[in-house]
Amino acid sequence: MFKQIGLQTFHLPAFAILVLLSAGCGRDAEPDSSGPTIGNVDAPARRTPLISNINHLRVRETPGPDGKIIATLSEGDTLFDLGEVSAFTTEVSLRGIRFNEPWIKVRTQDSLSGWVFGGGVNFQMKDEVELTRRLMKMRLQTFFGDSLAQDILDYRGGFQRASSSSSLAAMYREGRKLRDTLVQVFDKRITLLQGPDQIPNLGWMKEAIPGLTPQRVAEGTAFYLFFDYTQWLEKSRKTSGAEDNQFFDACLTAYGLDSVEYFLPDWCIAVSEETVYSELGKGVHRNMLEKMTKALAASALFEPEYMEFKTRLLDDISGLTLSYWNDQAAILAELDAIILADFGILTSTEKASLKARRKQFEQPAANGIKLNFRNGLEQ
Numbered sequence: 001m002f003k004q005i006g007l008q009t010f011h012l013p014a015f016a017i018l019v020l021l022s023a024g025c026g027r028d029a030e031p032d033s034s035g036p037t038i039g040n041v042d043a044p045a046r047r048t049p050l051i052s053n054i055n056h057l058r059v060r061e062t063p064g065p066d067g068k069i070i071a072t073l074s075e076g077d078t079l080f081d082l083g084e085v086s087a088f089t090t091e092v093s094l095r096g097i098r099f100n101e102p103w104i105k106v107r108t109q110d111s112l113s114g115w116v117f118g119g120g121v122n123f124q125m126k127d128e129v130e131l132t133r134r135l136m137k138m139r140l141q142t143f144f145g146d147s148l149a150q151d152i153l154d155y156r157g158g159f160q161r162a163s164s165s166s167s168l169a170a171m172y173r174e175g176r177k178l179r180d181t182l183v184q185v186f187d188k189r190i191t192l193l194q195g196p197d198q199i200p201n202l203g204w205m206k207e208a209i210p211g212l213t214p215q216r217v218a219e220g221t222a223f224y225l226f227f228d229y230t231q232w233l234e235k236s237r238k239t240s241g242a243e244d245n246q247f248f249d250a251c252l253t254a255y256g257l258d259s260v261e262y263f264l265p266d267w268c269i270a271v272s273e274e275t276v277y278s279e280l281g282k283g284v285h286r287n288m289l290e291k292m293t294k295a296l297a298a299s300a301l302f303e304p305e306y307m308e309f310k311t312r313l314l315d316d317i318s319g320l321t322l323s324y325w326n327d328q329a330a331i332l333a334e335l336d337a338i339i340l341a342d343f344g345i346l347t348s349t350e351k352a353s354l355k356a357r358r359k360q361f362e363q364p365a366a367n368g369i370k371l372n373f374r375n376g377l378e379q
Contacts, residue, residue, distance in 0.1 A: 048081040048129050050106060050121040053201035054094055057121075059114035063103035065090060070114050075201065079106040079121065081131055082113060089138075094119055095200045096191035100142045101135065125207035136208050143189055144182065151178060152209055159210045165241030169301055172232065175211055179225045182209075186223045211235070213260060219273065227251070230259040246295040247302040253287050254309065267316055269325050277373050278322045281330030285313050286337050293343040310345055318357050323370040331361055331371065 052073045060067030063086035073079070084105035091100045099119025107113050119139070123132050140149035155171070155178050162168040190200055202214040202223065213228045229251040236244035254265040267284040270276045292306045316322065317335075324331060335358045339351070346354070360367040 048132055050079040050081055050123050052077040053122045054120055057116060059116055061114055063115040071112055079108055082107055092117060092119055095198050097200050101138055122204045144185055156210060164239050165243040165301060168236055168239050168244045179212060183225055227261040229255055243299045243301040250291045277325040278316050279325045280317055281326030281334050286334055288313055289343045293345040296345055323373055325374045327372040
């Protein structure tokens with residue numbers, strides 16, 4: 001579906017581009033090739049790489065849906081911005097997502113120059129590059145609306161400016177609240193279509209919202225935003241203080257499979273949407289309790305988050321309806337290690353409960369505990 005706004009392409013000095021781009025959706029302009037420009041064609045080092053986010057992306061001779069098609073690109077193809085954008089935007093639905101963006105003049109890897117629709121490309125979000133900064137703002141406004149788009153940009157700025165453990169902790173908590181709001185928009189803004197070639201490419205969102213990454217969930221029928229703890233740990237290493245390093249290291253212990261948070265941490269294993277087993281006996285429970293005890297002994301900065309982790313760990317150990325992936329020997333060995341360590345994060349009541357739970361594992365059948373699903377057995 002196409003809906004075009006405006007009639008022509010402008011060629012203006014660089015200062016005029018910045019004015020028009022800052023106006024938001026619908027009124028972007030091109031630079032005059034005779035003066036300084038964003039991504040000037042005479043300055044290759046400043047060209048912005050763009051990545052096609054769909055198959056059959058059309059390169060046109062002139063901007064707009066009626067321009068003559070001169071090439072067709074595949075998803076993942078690299079292009080280079082040539083410093084010109086159309087003075088109008090076009091509304092297009094791509095893979096179930098509505099975009100309202102300008103057209104961008106690009107050079108292909110075959111040295112062919114032409115125009116592509118802005119919504120058909122992803123790009124590295126570099127705030128010092130005016131083109132990508134303004135295009136991203138427009139994309140966020142179209143997808144989330146003006147108010148949430150501004151919240152995202154504010155969060156992005158706060159994440160980049162965070163220079164201490166305490167400021168990064170504040171941004172992490174802000175990111176959690178923002179995420180809960182943003183995912184409510186997904187069902188309204190994304191229409192999931194059938195076919196592998198019609199899955200929305202949301203790589204641009206990962207660039208726009210640092211520390212978060214979109215992934216498909218519910219057997220591929222929906223999208224959700226998860227924390228990417230590798231990004232957070234990398235950021236924490238650039239701040240003052242060690243509290244954030246310790247916290248995000250613990251997060252990577254909880255979500256170590258690919259460093260991305262998911263609905264289930266690494267002390268659980270899902271064999272289907274409905275069937276989940278505890279992996280008590282693997283060692284993750286003990287490692288988490290050890291790291292959290294050490295961190296809390298030094299600082300209470302992340303205490304709320306550690307307490308949340310602790311609750312989930314203890315629920316996993318003592319949940320009476322749980323089934324367990326590992327065998328009795330492995331489970332008893334890990335529980336013994338936890339009890340012997342006498343972790344300071346655990347209250348006396350919680351320690352007593354762990355000892356009582358260990359006794360139940362000595363006679364699993366009598367206590368309704370199912371073990372050793374790893375080997376297809378049930379003790």
